[in-house]
Amino acid sequence: xxxxxxxxxxxxxxxxxxxxxxxxxxxxxxxxxxxxxxxxxxxxxxxxxxxxxxxxxxxxxxxxxxxxxxxxxxxxxxxxxxxxxxxxxxxxxxxxxxxxxxxxxxxxxxxxxxxxxxxxxxxxxxxxxxxxxxxxxxxxxxxxxxxxxxxxxxxxxxxxxxxxxxxxxxxxxxxxxxxxxxxxxxxxxxxxxxxxxxxxxxxxxxxxxxxxxxxxxxxxxxxxxxxxxxxxxxxxxxxxxxxxxxxxxxxxxxxxxxxxxxxxxxxxxxxxxxxxxxxxxxxxxxxxxxxxxxxxxxxxxxxxxxxxxxxxxxxxxxxxxxxxxxxxxxxxxxxxxxxxxxxxxxxxxxxxxxxxxxxxxxxxxxxxxxxxxxxxxxxxxxxxxxxxxxxxxxxxxxxxxxxxxxxxxxxxxxxxxxxxxxxxxxxxxxxxxxxxxxxxxxxxxxxxxxxxxxxxxxxxxxxxxxxxxxxxxxxxxxxxxxxxxxxxxxxxxxxxxxxxxxxxxxxxxxxxxxxxxxxxxxxxxxxxxxxxxxxxxxxxxxxxxxxxxxxxxxxxxxxxxxxxxxxxxxxxxxxxxxxxxxxxxxxxxxxxxxxxxxxxxxxxxxxxxxxxxxxxxxxxxxxxxxxxxxxxxxxxxxxxxxxxxxxxxxxxxxxxxxxxxxxxxxxxxxxxxxxxxxxxxxxxxxxxx
Numbered sequence: 001x002x003x004x005x006x007x008x009x010x011x012x013x014x015x016x017x018x019x020x021x022x023x024x025x026x027x028x029x030x031x032x033x034x035x036x037x038x039x040x041x042x043x044x045x046x047x048x049x050x051x052x053x054x055x056x057x058x059x060x061x062x063x064x065x066x067x068x069x070x071x072x073x074x075x076x077x078x079x080x081x082x083x084x085x086x087x088x089x090x091x092x093x094x095x096x097x098x099x100x101x102x103x104x105x106x107x108x109x110x111x112x113x114x115x116x117x118x119x120x121x122x123x124x125x126x127x128x129x130x131x132x133x134x135x136x137x138x139x140x141x142x143x144x145x146x147x148x149x150x151x152x153x154x155x156x157x158x159x160x161x162x163x164x165x166x167x168x169x170x171x172x173x174x175x176x177x178x179x180x181x182x183x184x185x186x187x188x189x190x191x192x193x194x195x196x197x198x199x200x201x202x203x204x205x206x207x208x209x210x211x212x213x214x215x216x217x218x219x220x221x222x223x224x225x226x227x228x229x230x231x232x233x234x235x236x237x238x239x240x241x242x243x244x245x246x247x248x249x250x251x252x253x254x255x256x257x258x259x260x261x262x263x264x265x266x267x268x269x270x271x272x273x274x275x276x277x278x279x280x281x282x283x284x285x286x287x288x289x290x291x292x293x294x295x296x297x298x299x300x301x302x303x304x305x306x307x308x309x310x311x312x313x314x315x316x317x318x319x320x321x322x323x324x325x326x327x328x329x330x331x332x333x334x335x336x337x338x339x340x341x342x343x344x345x346x347x348x349x350x351x352x353x354x355x356x357x358x359x360x361x362x363x364x365x366x367x368x369x370x371x372x373x374x375x376x377x378x379x380x381x382x383x384x385x386x387x388x389x390x391x392x393x394x395x396x397x398x399x400x401x402x403x404x405x406x407x408x409x410x411x412x413x414x415x416x417x418x419x420x421x422x423x424x425x426x427x428x429x430x431x432x433x434x435x436x437x438x439x440x441x442x443x444x445x446x447x448x449x450x451x452x453x454x455x456x457x458x459x460x461x462x463x464x465x466x467x468x469x470x471x472x473x474x475x476x477x478x479x480x481x482x483x484x485x486x487x488x489x490x491x492x493x494x495x496x497x498x499x500x501x502x503x504x505x506x507x508x509x510x511x512x513x514x515x516x517x518x519x520x521x522x523x524x525x526x527x528x529x530x531x532x533x534x535x536x537x538x539x540x541x542x543x544x545x546x547x548x549x550x551x552x553x554x555x556x557x558x559x560x561x562x563x564x565x566x567x568x569x570x571x572x573x574x575x576x577x578x579x580x581x582x583x584x585x586x587x588x589x590x591x592x593x594x595x596x597x598x599x600x601x602x603x604x605x606x607x608x609x610x611x612x613x614x615x616x617x618x619x620x621x622x623x624x625x626x627x628x629x630x631x632x633x634x635x636x637x638x639x640x641x642x643x644x645x646x647x648x649x650x651x652x653x654x655x656x657x658x659x660x661x662x663x664x665x666x667x668x669x670x671x672x673x674x675x676x677x678x679x680x681x682x683x684x685x686x687x688x689x
Contacts, residue, residue: 004652024561042100042411045256049410057407062416064291064406065108065399070424071293072111072399074318074432074441078228078603079116079221081123081134081236082175084321084432086389087111088425088588093385095418099411101377103369104358106408108399108417109381113447115350115394117180117224118484123340125238126178126335132171134236153337179391181335185343186392187382190351194375202352209491210352211454212472216487217478219243221444224251228441229265231258231315240482260313261438268442269298276446283405283419288630293443305434316437321429327389345485346392347382354378354395361400365617398447467502471495506542508555510616511678518679520615534608535685536560537678539615544626552629561608564636610642611685616677617648627660634673643688645681646674 038045073087080087091110096110124134169177193199223243227234227250234249275292309315355374363370381393403413454472462469474494477488511520512529520537523529538556544547557563614630622630634644649657654674657663663670675681 005157012428017182027096032258036140036166038078038370038373039376041103041370044567045410049412054409054412057409058277058412059416061403061406061408062413063552065403066415066417066420067291068182068402069110069296071297071440071443073421074321075443076111076113077223078437078440079120079444080179080391081120081127081393082174082179083427085425086176086179086391087116087366088421088429089325089388090390090393092421092425093388093416094381095389095414095421097384098377098506099380099414099418100118101373101380102411103373103377104362104395105367105410106365106400106404107362107395108403108414109354109356109364109378109395110352110399110417110558111319111394112394113221113444114214114353114484115392116270117217117221117341117677118346118349119182119391121238121341121484123175123178123365124236126338126639127171127175128238130174130331130340132174134238143635145549155177155203176389176391177332177335179340180386180389181331181388182327182330182339182343182346183382184386184394185336185340186347186350187379187386188377188475189347190379190382191292193347193351193380194372197372199351199371199375200356201348202355204492204496205348205352205488206471206495207466208468208471209475209488209495210356212475213349213479213484213488214451215454215472216476216481217484218448219476219480220484222452223450225441225444228316228437229261231252231261231438232256234337240486242482242483242484257317260309260315261436264309264315265438267444268300271296272442273449276449279573282322288663297432297439299437301432301435304436307634309436310434318432318435318440320436321432323426323429327387327424331386338401339451342485345433345488347379348392349488350392351375352380353397357397357400361404363687365404398450402606408663457476467498471498500547503542503545505551506548506618507550508541508559509539511537511539517547518677520678520682532682532686535608535613535682537613537615539618541618543621544619544629545621546625549625549629553633556633560609562640564633564642568636568639607642609642611645611688612637612642613647613675613678613681613685615648616646616653617651620650621654622653624660627656627662630657631660631662634671642674644686645685647678647681648676651675 028652059496069091070088073091077084077087094110098107102109127134193201208532223246224236226246230250232250232253232258234246234253237245237249271689272292275290279286279292304315304317306308310317351374354377355371357368358369358374359371378394385391385393395528432634451584458469458472461472471491475487475491477487478490507520509524512523512526512531513520514526514528515528516579521529523531536559538559540552540555543553619626629643639645646657657674660666663673672684675684
């Protein structure tokens with residue numbers, strides 16, 4: 001049976017591209033309207049907003065998220081190496097911009113621990129290179145709360161004009177300059193990826209890579225907070241191996257631990273973990289999550305203030321947090337050049353987390369998102385706030401889960417959350433002056449529970465897929481023990497190598513016939529399969545290309561117990577030897593060989609099959625090497641009077657074989673070489689003489 005292929009009309013790609021270009025360059029009122037409504041999705045859904053149905057859920061979820069955002073923003077400023085006010089700015093602007101541009105109804109975009117860590121590592125590195133002291137445990141400046149009040153140890157005379165900052169700029173000024181430049185470049189990358197539709201990049205970040213990356217980064221975050229937990233002063237380490245070096249410094253300085261901070265940390269962790277566990281256990285009975293972080297911060301601030309923990313026990317506190325907004329400022333171009341490479345992994349991670357969460361909740365609540373628009377949204381959530389002293393943002397799973405559990409229906413809840421943060425920015429921020437840093441560290445560490453619990457899933461993950469578990473372990477280890485950026489790169493490369501190795505050494509099998517049927521399966525996996533007389537059926541479960549060509553041939557020769565090249569060489573030697581004996585008249589043996597040679601390897605092998613059927617159902621593509629390999633075995637087996645039949649080839653594989661000349665110039669023998677099922681090939685082989 002030879003099925004007739006359809007004739008496909010050749011597509012003129014040039015004409016199509018020109019038509020799309022003409023269409024995209026044309027401008028009509030309707031097209032402009034559609035563009036604006038696509039670019040600002042809020043214009044589509046806000047006029048259709050069902051106030052009676054949605055407003056209560058949106059207000060409740062917005063208030064809850066806003067209450068959670070404030071302590072988290074202040075806490076995550078430790079990770080970013082910046083003052084708490086900048087974290088509050090970030091949370092405010094991200095919610096407003098995503099409300100205007102996002103397509104997901106539920107995700108919470110704002111400050112995220114992993115992104116804060118990546119920003120903080122770049123900020124610390126650049127501060128160190130500029131000659132600043134990374135020790136942030138100096139006594140806080142009191143009084144006016146001016147952002148320019150860097151303490152004397154961090155007002156450096158280092159010439160910073162090479163970085164585009166004047167010499168009067170201190171440590172804090174330089175730090176936020178680095179952060180905003182990094183954020184701006186990351187946002188530009190995301191917008192460019194949206195313009196050129198490069199969202200496919202996220203496909204190379206598998207679930208195992210992302211989970212391993214998040215877990216490894218969580219270990220780094222945990223390590224960075226330990227010094228605040230126990231109140232010791234150690235340098236903030238930079239570069240590879242930061243986790244190990246930090247733990248060495250912690251144990252070296254453990255004798256300097258502040259007893260007040262240790263007691264405070266122990267109490268806060270017990271309270272936070274207990275509240276989280278109770279919340280998880282009784283979440284179906286609670287209408288909204290307990291604002292434990294806010295309660296802990298309020299109580300701890302009051303105790304610290306009235307107990308004078310900073311003055312009496314030298315406990316490190318947050319210091320002055322100014323109110324209001326700083327005038328906007330354009331990020332420094334020269335600083336952008338310094339951090340351009342660092343912004344790339346930041347942009348990819350931020351985008352991937354946002355889109356994956358958006359797709360997950362869109363699927364759960366039966367609506368669609370536009371991944372490309374999400375890239376624009378998160379890009380502008382970085383670009384615009386960078387002018388207002390903010391740093392990089394992303395969607396966060398924990399806050400998104402809280403939003404959905406408290407009745408969120410649309411991104412109106414994001415506006416409510418932004419209003420709560422605005423209230424703190426304008427009026428309440430100075431009240432957190434006496435808040436201990438160890439309390440913020442406790443909030444960060446407890447928020448890492450989900451990522452750290454991934455260690456418990458390793459045995460189950462290993463039972464499901466050993467390769468994915470190995471990818472997780474390698475990515476986690478590289479992210480924790482080398483650096484987060486290197487860990488992400490190592491995870492991507494290693495996962496790709498695993499795929500390549502799997503295709504290099506795929507599963508191979510000889511098939512047997514299921515009794516009284518026309519179906520065939522792996523003879524080594526199933527019982528009661530019958531072998532087909534004089535026919536070998538070989539299955540190769542991978543694409544056939546240059547990297548696995550040798551493995552294909554070795555597996556074929558091993559399973560069929562016949563190497564056609566060796567057998568052909570053996571026969572030639574046998575014939576040559578036989579002719580020599582005939583010329584000498586030596587007929588000492590029936591085979592024409594001497595007695596000593598009758599059992600030698602020169603005797604031709606008894607071949608127990610006359611046809612080889614190659615099951616191509618798992619071969620998704622062939623490259624030039626793959627086609628030449630099939631042509632080679634066709635020729636080699638033909639020399640031994642064994643026919644090679646191909647079964648279950650896909651149309652793309654058939655096209656590759658045709659282009660490679662496998663069926664000859666006129667395809668005349670194609671009907672005798674290609675079959676659409678294994679059974680047809682077997683029946684044909686049985687009919688051959």
